[in-house]
Amino acid sequence: MKFDKPAGANPTDRQQVIGKPADRIEGPLKTTGTAKYAYEFNEEVPNYAYGYIVGAAISKGRIAEIHQLKAKNSPGVLAIITAANAGPLQPGKFYADRMLAGPNVDHYHQAVAVVVAETFEQARAAASLLQVDYVKEKGSFDLEAEMDSAITPKPGEFGGPPQTIVGDFEGAFASAPLKLDQTYTVPDQSHAMMEPHAATARWEGDKLTCWCSIQQLNWGVRDLANILGIQKENIRLISHYIGGGFGGKGTVLSDIVAASLSARAVGRPVKVTLPRPLIFNNTTHRPKTIQRIRIGANPDGTITAISHESWSGNIRGGRTEAATASTRLLYAGANRMTHLRLAVLDLAEGNAMRAPGEAPGMMALEIAMDEMAEKLNIDPVEFRIKNDTQFDPEKPERPFSTRLLVQCLKTGAERFGWKHRNSAPGERRDGQWLIGVGVASAVRGAPITKSAARVRLDRNGIITVETDMTDIGTGSYTIIGQTAAEMMGVGLDRIVVKLGDSSFPESSGSGGQWGAASSTSGVYAACVKLRERVALAFGLNVSQAEFSSGQVRSGNQSFSLSDAAKKADLVGEDEMTYGELSKQYAQDTFGAHFVEVAVHAYTGEIRVRRMLAVAHAGRILNPKAARSQMIGAMTMGVGAALMEELVVDKKIGFFVNHDLAGYEVPVHADIPHQEVILMEDSDPTMSPMKAKGIGELGLVGVAAAVANAVYNATGVRVREYPITLDKYLSKMKRPI
Ligand code: MOS
Numbered sequence: 001m002k003f004d005k006p007a008g009a010n011p012t013d014r015q016q017v018i019g020k021p022a023d024r025i026e027g028p029l030k031t032t033g034t035a036k037y038a039y040e041f042n043e044e045v046p047n048y049a050y051g052y053i054v055g056a057a058i059s060k061g062r063i064a065e066i067h068q069l070k071a072k073n074s075p076g077v078l079a080i081i082t083a084a085n086a087g088p089l090q091p092g093k094f095y096a097d098r099m100l101a102g103p104n105v106d107h108y109h110q111a112v113a114v115v116v117a118e119t120f121e122q123a124r125a126a127a128s129l130l131q132v133d134y135v136k137e138k139g140s141f142d143l144e145a146e147m148d149s150a151i152t153p154k155p156g157e158f159g160g161p162p163q164t165i166v167g168d169f170e171g172a173f174a175s176a177p178l179k180l181d182q183t184y185t186v187p188d189q190s191h192a193m194m195e196p197h198a199a200t201a202r203w204e205g206d207k208l209t210c211w212c213s214i215q216q217l218n219w220g221v222r223d224l225a226n227i228l229g230i231q232k233e234n235i236r237l238i239s240h241y242i243g244g245g246f247g248g249k250g251t252v253l254s255d256i257v258a259a260s261l262s263a264r265a266v267g268r269p270v271k272v273t274l275p276r277p278l279i280f281n282n283t284t285h286r287p288k289t290i291q292r293i294r295i296g297a298n299p300d301g302t303i304t305a306i307s308h309e310s311w312s313g314n315i316r317g318g319r320t321e322a323a324t325a326s327t328r329l330l331y332a333g334a335n336r337m338t339h340l341r342l343a344v345l346d347l348a349e350g351n352a353m354r355a356p357g358e359a360p361g362m363m364a365l366e367i368a369m370d371e372m373a374e375k376l377n378i379d380p381v382e383f384r385i386k387n388d389t390q391f392d393p394e395k396p397e398r399p400f401s402t403r404l405l406v407q408c409l410k411t412g413a414e415r416f417g418w419k420h421r422n423s424a425p426g427e428r429r430d431g432q433w434l435i436g437v438g439v440a441s442a443v444r445g446a447p448i449t450k451s452a453a454r455v456r457l458d459r460n461g462i463i464t465v466e467t468d469m470t471d472i473g474t475g476s477y478t479i480i481g482q483t484a485a486e487m488m489g490v491g492l493d494r495i496v497v498k499l500g501d502s503s504f505p506e507s508s509g510s511g512g513q514w515g516a517a518s519s520t521s522g523v524y525a526a527c528v529k530l531r532e533r534v535a536l537a538f539g540l541n542v543s544q545a546e547f548s549s550g551q552v553r554s555g556n557q558s559f560s561l562s563d564a565a566k567k568a569d570l571v572g573e574d575e576m577t578y579g580e581l582s583k584q585y586a587q588d589t590f591g592a593h594f595v596e597v598a599v600h601a602y603t604g605e606i607r608v609r610r611m612l613a614v615a616h617a618g619r620i621l622n623p624k625a626a627r628s629q630m631i632g633a634m635t636m637g638v639g640a641a642l643m644e645e646l647v648v649d650k651k652i653g654f655f656v657n658h659d660l661a662g663y664e665v666p667v668h669a670d671i672p673h674q675e676v677i678l679m680e681d682s683d684p685t686m687s688p689m690k691a692k693g694i695g696e697l698g699l700v701g702v703a704a705a706v707a708n709a710v711y712n713a714t715g716v717r718v719r720e721y722p723i724t725l726d727k728y729l730s731k732m733k734r735p736i
Pocket of ligand 1: 215245246247248352353354355356510511512513
């Protein structure tokens with residue numbers, strides 16, 4: 001089914017199941033520990049051995065020799081895989097990184113060997129006996145130092161154009177009566193998902209099955225085929241449950257390659273997981289950005305010039321962090337300029353992490369907007385509203401399909417009690433605590449992409465949905481079930497959802513906030529087919545058939561849905577594809593974040609007191625799941641504001657704090673109160689589901705709202721994330 005005209009009325013508009021806060025279908029499995037993750041297929045894949053990855057101990061150079069004798073003679077060892085005996089390996093398509101080093105080493109903890117043994121402990125013990133001789137080379141690890149060598153990158157797969165110019169930015173900025181020119185930095189960050197990367201691989205002849213933990217199985221099949229040089233048809237990936245990804249499990253990483261190579265070498269299934277301390281330097285991360293923002297405005301608050309330049313670094317062939325994306329479309333302004341630059345760094349690969357580009361970009365832009373509002377002496381909510389635009393400022397002929405940014409800001413301000421804000425910073429006290437509030441806009445693209453599904457009706461009236469869509473903790477199982485239930489006119493209890501198997505019809509996968517809208521649209525298309533089959537079985541005209549309460553009705557005829565499958569199961573299978581609507585319309589999601597913080601007047605300790613998000617993301621398929629996405633993302637935003645930083649050792653060239661003790665993220669005690677308002681909306685330009693994603697929107701802007709609240713509380717502006725004591729304590733006017 002091709003979607004190329006805005007959707008009209010369709011069965012999903014009934015919203016008897018869709019739009020309801022259904023509980024997670026797979027919730028009981030997860031809470032009872034029976035949902036199986038990639039490393040847990042013990043009975044299904046018997047006789048497995050363990051692989052243990054040895055990470056490079058240098059960040060750049062060459063492996064001279066790997067002394068293996070001691071390891072080989074260690075108890076239980078079955079094989080040692082290195083580049084020398086692994087056979088030819090190519091890079092995948094999505095990640096630039098090579099999944100096995102040798103002879104060259106591209107970054108610290110890049111896999112140099114996999115030791116395979118009967119038990120995990122034996123593999124680990126033998127791995128510690130491998131002796132690797134390296135020839136070190138000097139690497140580059142410091143983005144500041146490499147800024148001058150950075151070049152304008154080629155347009156990347158998700159980066160958009162590296163440079164955009166509208167009007168005369170320099171001229172307009174020079175002549176603007178009020179202006180801001182500031183630089184902000186966002187450090188390297190890690191996804192820090194709960195479930196480590198893990199894979200169990202099994203070969204049967206030339207057929208490879210891999211139980212793994214990745215977000216896009218279709219990318220995974222493509223990339224693994226590329227890396228190993230085998231046919232896509234010979235690969236099956238299974239990923240039923242994923243313990244978080246945040247973009248860090250997009251496709252094939254070293255665990256899957258190591259497991260596949262090991263299993264081939266020993267002729268048995270092999271399991272590999274990345275120990276937590278290996279993950280941060282072996283896999284990908286959100287790369288650091290240095291961002292310069294300039295805004296020029298008239299005294300009435302009208303932006304006349306706006307520019308955003310961002311520098312990031314990556315391994316050779318790696319992509320740029322497109323931090324300018326939101327600035328290109330969020331606010332009006334006749335004269336505009338954005339520019340991305342990319343330097344070569346010899347750290348682990350930088351790649352997608354939740355709202356890539358937009359999250360770090362908005363961490364900068366939304367502080368800049370706060371600073372500019374203060375210069376203009378205009379309320380920061382008002383300043384944002386004043387510069388709203390209903391069309392793409394870079395392409396005025398392209399309207400936003402729906403954009404309720406102003407309504408989000410107004411609704412949020414009202415609910416949050418924004419009018420009680422003291423615009424003079426550092427003046428509001430509650431005992432020993434300084435109180436501040438902050439606001440930020442949120443914006444995140446609403447991409448949608450082709451996705452297929454198969455639905456099967458059986459004689460008992462049970463409908464089984466199959467698609468290789470993944471659920472990374474987001475609620476895919478549930479919203480896909482709701483879609484099938486709504487389309488076929490049955491309750492959710494009649495639906496079985498099977499996901500995460502590449503032998504099922506190819507879906508969008510989970511990424512870029514496109515999963516919910518895309519995968520449910522594929523299920524919609526498959527259900528349209530099944531409805532046709534059912535109608536045919538009863539001799540009805542499908543356009544007149546009404547599916548509800550397990551019945552199919554037309555005129556005064558009525559049939560039980562299950563009767564259509566009395567003789568044999570009925571199957572509907574289809575794919576939703578897309579025409580040009582996303583070119584005609586700017587399709588985005590919007591929101592507003594409000595945060596109150598308390599900063600201890602003596603110690604400078606920051607406590608977030610309450611958070612409110614208002615989100616506008618098309619039709620909300622399941623408000624409970626959507627709220628969970630929002631509050632999880634808001635929590636991540638607090639981490640970005642106050643804690644998260646991969647600290648670079650600039651001499652050796654690696655992330656020092658490569659475990660969950662050193663890489664801090666918020667815990668429950670850090671997040672006392674969160675509220676979410678989901679705006680009523682439906683966007684017919686997206687798909688028949690009229691929905692958009694929300695999982696990344698929730699993160700964008702949060703950190704800036706926290707930063708702005710800290711400024712409002714203390715009067716100290718920190719432009720370098722995370723906002724840690726060393727950056728503001730000495731500047732606070734403390735009452736001592
Ligand atoms: Mo997302 S960072 O594209 O999973």
